[in-house]
Amino acid sequence: MVERRGAVVELWRYPVSSLRGERINEAPLDARGVLHDRSWSLIDETGSVAAPETERRWRFVPDMLSRTGQTGVEISTDGTAWLTIPSDAANAAASKRAGFPVMFRPLAPMMKATSAEQASPRYDRGHLHILTTASLRALAHLLPPESLVDVRRFRPNIVIDMDGAEPGFPDRQLIGRRLRIGDALVAVNEPCERCSFTALAQGNLPFAKEVLHAIARHGGGGFGVLARVIEAAPIRQGDAVSLI
Structure with missing residues (x-):
């Protein structure tokens, strides 16, 4: 049974892990999610990948931007x-911003790098990240306005406006279901567990630890869902979303 449940209202891609990404009108998919999403990393001289949620020295990273x-x-x-990567100019600009030597390196598709020219991702990035506007509104109602509950804190690939969403964080209704999004088909398999990255300051968003605390209290630590691609096809803003 196919049940129409809403439409795509925003699409995002994050070409460099932990840097701010780009809002796009069309998201081409491959077997691992949005093409070119989180395909690069920023590393130090030892090869350690930037981890702004755990190391203070990397807190500048979410203020940097990336695009395709x-x-x-x-x-x-x-x-x-704007500087193309990889390049000495981009490495120099990022190192100046960091205050220590850093460089850009492609991320391996798996948790372990397959060559010396790749960096190992810090987590399994083979997921498509989906968030609903209903969950964003529910979280905003739990927090003071100055917390600025903004989609940019949560780094989703797809934001869906769901019809008839239940109160609370209705994204969990999608777990275990398949979604037809335009011509693409994805399977929602787990909640997106959250870390302190959601609280970090970035751009005009202030540091707001209460965002993560509210998710922990009301969402079981999860906010949004992760999905795997079953049938790849470009997803466009405005595409219909149906439960299968």
């Missing part, structure tokens, strides 16, 4: 000058 340009992935430390 005409010549490949680009980064910016200030939102004005």
Whole structure:
């Protein structure tokens, strides 16, 4: 049985892990999610991947930006000058911002790097991350306005406006179901567990530890869901979403 449940209202891609990403109108999919999503990393001289949620020295990273340009992935430390990676110029700009030597390196598709030219991801990134507007509204009602509950804190790939969503965090209704999103088919398999990254300051969003505390109290630590791609097809803003 196919049940129409809403539509795609936002699409996001994060070309460099932990950097801010780009809002896009169309998200091409492959077997592991949005194409070019979290395909690069920022590392130090020892090869350690940036971890702003656990190490204070990396707290500058969510203020940097990444996007997919005409010549490949680009980064910016200030939102004005954009530099293609990999390049000495991009490494130099990021190192100046960090205050210690850093460089950009492709992320391996699996938890273990397959060559010296790749960095090992800190978590399994083979998931498509989905969030609903209903859950965002529910979380905002639990917190003071100054917490700024904003989609950028949670780094989803797809934001869905669900019809007839239940109170609370209705994303969990989707676990164990398949979603037809435009021409793509995905299987929702688990909640998206949250860490302190959601509380970090980034851009005009302030540090807000109460965001993570509210998720822990009311969402069991999870906020949004993770899905795997069954049938890959481009997803576009406005595409219908149906439960199967």
